[in-house]
Amino acid sequence: MLLDLPSNRTESWRWSDLSALPALAEARPTGRVPDALPWLACAKGLRLLFVDGELRDGDVEIGPLAIDTRHPLGRLAGKSGWSLRLGRDHAPPGLVQIVHVSTGAADHLAAEIVLDEDAQASIVETFIGSGWTNRLTRIVLGKGARLMLSRRVMGNVGFVSFTDQASVGEGASLVAATLAIGGRDTRLDGEIDLAGEGAYAEAAGALLARGRQRHDANLVIRHRLPNGTSRQLWRSVADDRAACSVAARVEVARDAQKTDGEQSLKGLLLDRGATINAKPELEIFADDVKCAHGATVGELDRAALFYLESRGVEPAEAKALLTRAFVADALDRIGEKDVREAFYADAEGWFG
Amino acid sequence: MLKIENLHATVDGKAILNGIGLTLNAGEIHAIMGPNGSGKSTLAYVLAGRPGYEVTEGSVTLDGEDLLAMEPHERAAHGMFLGFQYPVEIPGVSNVQFLRTALNAQRRARGDKELSAGEFLKLARAQADALGLDMEMMKRAVNVGFSGGEKKRNEMVQMGIIDPRLAILDETDSGLDIDALRVIGAGINRILRKPDKAVLLITHYQRLLDLVEPDFVHVLAGGRIVRSGGPELAVELEREGYGEMAA
Numbered sequence: 001m002l003l004d005l006p007s008n009r010t011e012s013w014r015w016s017d018l019s020a021l022p023a024l025a026e027a028r029p030t031g032r033v034p035d036a037l038p039w040l041a042c043a044k045g046l047r048l049l050f051v052d053g054e055l056r057d058g059d060v061e062i063g064p065l066a067i068d069t070r071h072p073l074g075r076l077a078g079k080s081g082w083s084l085r086l087g088r089d090h091a092p093p094g095l096v097q098i099v100h101v102s103t104g105a106a107d108h109l110a111a112e113i114v115l116d117e118d119a120q121a122s123i124v125e126t127f128i129g130s131g132w133t134n135r136l137t138r139i140v141l142g143k144g145a146r147l148m149l150s151r152r153v154m155g156n157v158g159f160v161s162f163t164d165q166a167s168v169g170e171g172a173s174l175v176a177a178t179l180a181i182g183g184r185d186t187r188l189d190g191e192i193d194l195a196g197e198g199a200y201a202e203a204a205g206a207l208l209a210r211g212r213q214r215h216d217a218n219l220v221i222r223h224r225l226p227n228g229t230s231r232q233l234w235r236s237v238a239d240d241r242a243a244c245s246v247a248a249r250v251e252v253a254r255d256a257q258k259t260d261g262e263q264s265l266k267g268l269l270l271d272r273g274a275t276i277n278a279k280p281e282l283e284i285f286a287d288d289v290k291c292a293h294g295a296t297v298g299e300l301d302r303a304a305l306f307y308l309e310s311r312g313v314e315p316a317e318a319k320a321l322l323t324r325a326f327v328a329d330a331l332d333r334i335g336e337k338d339v340r341e342a343f344y345a346d347a348e349g350w351f352g
Numbered sequence: 353m354l355k356i357e358n359l360h361a362t363v364d365g366k367a368i369l370n371g372i373g374l375t376l377n378a379g380e381i382h383a384i385m386g387p388n389g390s391g392k393s394t395l396a397y398v399l400a401g402r403p404g405y406e407v408t409e410g411s412v413t414l415d416g417e418d419l420l421a422m423e424p425h426e427r428a429a430h431g432m433f434l435g436f437q438y439p440v441e442i443p444g445v446s447n448v449q450f451l452r453t454a455l456n457a458q459r460r461a462r463g464d465k466e467l468s469a470g471e472f473l474k475l476a477r478a479q480a481d482a483l484g485l486d487m488e489m490m491k492r493a494v495n496v497g498f499s500g501g502e503k504k505r506n507e508m509v510q511m512g513i514i515d516p517r518l519a520i521l522d523e524t525d526s527g528l529d530i531d532a533l534r535v536i537g538a539g540i541n542r543i544l545r546k547p548d549k550a551v552l553l554i555t556h557y558q559r560l561l562d563l564v565e566p567d568f569v570h571v572l573a574g575g576r577i578v579r580s581g582g583p584e585l586a587v588e589l590e591r592e593g594y595g596e597m598a599a
Contacts, residue, residue: 302403307440307494310400311454311510312428312461321453325444325493 006072015245015277016187016216020159021106024132029105037099038126038154040342045094048082052131053100053107060084065110067138067165071189074163077136081110086119088142095122095339102129102158110136115145115172122148124339127184132159139166139174143196146173148335152343154182161187170196170225177333178205179343180215181350188217194228194256202231206327208350209242209274219248223256223286230260235327236267238274245277250291252284259286263293268300268326270319320351353378353415353550354399354518360409360575361398368394370575371410376518376550383553383561383586386572387594392554393437395572396522399552400434401427414518428454429461433516437523439503442494447506448476450494451513458514479512483539500527508539519544520552525560537563558590 003025006013029052039047048058055062060082069075084096100109115121119142127133141147153160160180168174180186192201207215221230236244250261267276278295300322308318327347334340354376361369368391376382386392398405399412401424412419414430422430442450456466467475480487485505495503504524511519521540525533541564544551553566561569561583569585570577573594579585 301440301442303440304442306402306424307436307442308450308454309424310402310428310434310436311451311514312425312458313450313454314425314457315423317453317457318425321445321450322442325442328444 004072012218012247015214015243017185017214018187020185021132024158025106027105027131029103029107029131031103033101033103034128037101038128039097039099040095040124040338042094042338046092046096048096048098049101050098050109051101052103052105053109055082065112065138067110067112067136069136069163069165071136071163073134073161073187074136074189076134077108077110077163079110081112081136083112083114084121084123085114086116086121088116089118090116091120095124095336098123098125100125100127100129100133100135102127102131102133102155104129104131106132106134108134112138112140113147114140115142115147117142118144120146122336122339123150125149125151127151127153127160128155130156130158132161134161136163137165139164141166141168141172141174143170144172145169147175149174149176150334150339150343151176151178152346153178153180153184153186154346156183158184159186160184162189164190166190166192166201167195168192168199168201171198172196173200175202175333175335176204177330179331179347180205180207180209181346183211183213185214186216188219190219192219192221192230194221194223194225194230197225198227199225200229202233202333203248204231204233204330204333205235205246206330206347207234207236207244207246208327208347209237209244210239211242212240213242215244217246217248219246221250221261223250223252223259223261225255226257226259228256228259230262232263232265233330233333234265235330236276236278237270237323237327238267238276239270241271241273243275243277245279247279247281249281249283250293252286252289252291254285256286257288259289259291261289261291264329265295266326267297268323269297270300270323316352323351324348354419354552355413356410357412358410359398359407359412361394361405361407363394363405367408368575369398372572372575372577374570374577376552378550379547380568381545381551381553381564381566382568382570383555383566384570384572385555385586385589390572391575392572393522396434396520396554399520400424400432425457426461428514429458431517433511433514433519435507435511435519435521435524437526439495439507441496443496445494446492447490447494448473451476451510455514476509476513479509482512482542483509484535485509501529501532504528504536505532508536508543512539512543515543517548518550520554522554523556525555525557533559534563540564558586561586
């Protein structure tokens with residue numbers, strides 16, 4: 001496959017490092033799936049297992065999907081994939097869990113999540129392994145539908161890229177929360193359209209990086225109609241020579257009066273050699289809106305560290321406590337207790 | 353218990369402590385008084401090991417061990433507690449989580465068994481009740497949204513839970529109304545007035561010393577102890593001010 005990748009000279013790709021992708025695209029998968037997979041312990045629910053982009057286990061429809069995108073990575077995802085369609089008032093029993101295993105090569109997969117009027121679902125996607133996992137996901141929420149989408153990126157080496165396109169209908173709600181730990185680089189692109197009146201969207205994430213790792217998130221939330229609410233809440237932590245970048249934009253169209261938008265992008269540097277980029281943007285054409293935005297980058301509070309240590313907390317534990325507290329805002333957006341606690345438990349390993 | 357000899361310390365290269373000598377034996381309460389800028393808080397921070405406070409001369413031992421060679425958390429595990437003049441707010445970390453982590457870290461360091469969540473909550477509730485702090489506040493983030501008085505009560509609740517052998521209380525009385533002062537004074541007496549414990553009480557005013565009667569009173573001025581005496585010295589200071597002594 002000929003890879004046509006964007007260069008760093010393009011503004012929206014300036015913080016990404018795609019240099020590992022050509023080799024991964026040429027690599028051959030080992031096909032070895034670990035014995036233990038990170039399923040969350042819950043009695044009910046649907047489980048899907050994808051290995052190198054192929055459905056290995058689970059009951060889901062795989063078929064042609066026509067998702068229109070010009071995104072340079074998203075468009076590689078192809079014309080077929082899985083889809084989850086829920087009819088009016090429908091909700092699957094329990095969580096929908098999807099585990100994506102990559103065994104050292106590149107795989108591309110599209111997906112479509114369509115919830116009709118008042119349908120609701122909670123989906124947890126977990127990414128493990130060592131290759132390049134590339135995903136294009138279209139989300140369409142009908143009137144009053146509710147989707148909680150939680151993703152955790154784990155694994156040792158490699159790359160994970162998401163291209164998400166979401167359309168949120170009247171009074172519908174989309175909450176998407178991402179946790180990136182482990183050693184893989186990530187590139188997250190999300191476009192969320194608040195296409196119905198009174199729609200609600202939330203994009204939250206905790207990006208944790210060390211070594212020379214890079215996480216790069218690019219979000220756009222578009223308010224098209226009145227009374228919409230959006231929240232973007234990102235917490236980045238970079239250690240060593242790692243870099244975390246978040247560019248988040250809110251667009252408010254002329255008709256989208258009474259929009260309530262909030263952006264909070266915070267970065268924590270654990271080493272002077274690490275990098276945090278935060279780029280909040282607001283583009284507002286309506287005149288009766290409330291849009292708050294904030295971006296901060298800092299180090300751990302020395303006074304707080306000393307306070308903790310003076311009470312007997314060991315220095316490493318004090319740092320872990322404060323780092324955990326820093327990302328808690330983002331992980332707390334996850335609605336289900338079981339999922340939230342599992343994500344916290346994964347993050348614990350990172351804090352040390 | 354605590355032996356300070358010829359202690360000199362600098363902050364940002366500026367000499368603040370200029371040869372302090374002081375010995376605290378078990379069972380004693382010492383008060384340190386003195387005007388603003390005399391070095392009282394610096395002494396407290398130096399003893400607790402705050403980064404940025406550099407000891408340039410002298411020695412401090414705790415039960416014969418070199419205190420200055422210990423990290424702040426090791427000093428705590430050896431039984432030292434610093435009551436902060438300005439307690440720090442820590443968003444996202446609950447008091448309960450913080451104190452259980454701290455207490456169990458100390459217990460681990462001393463080779464004691466760690467407390468379970470249930471055992472800890474029982475202990476925390478008892479101490480919060482004794483100091484009139486709502487247990488609900490203990491579940492909230494450390495000092496976030498607490499009034500000045502609540503922060504000081506929280507310091508005392510923490511002290512009750514940790515149950516140190518040596519407490520250095522830096523202006524624990526500042527910013528308190530008379531009722532809160534009474535509660536805190538009673539707390540100090542209950543937790544620390546014991547034959548195996550010692551207290552260094554740093555204060556500006558006589559008020560707290562009416563409630564927690566010191567065995568010794570020292571006047572700090574210019575980074576030195578310029579006068580020492582019994583409780584009557586505090587009364588004299590209240591009447592006549594620091595003027596002559598500090599000069």
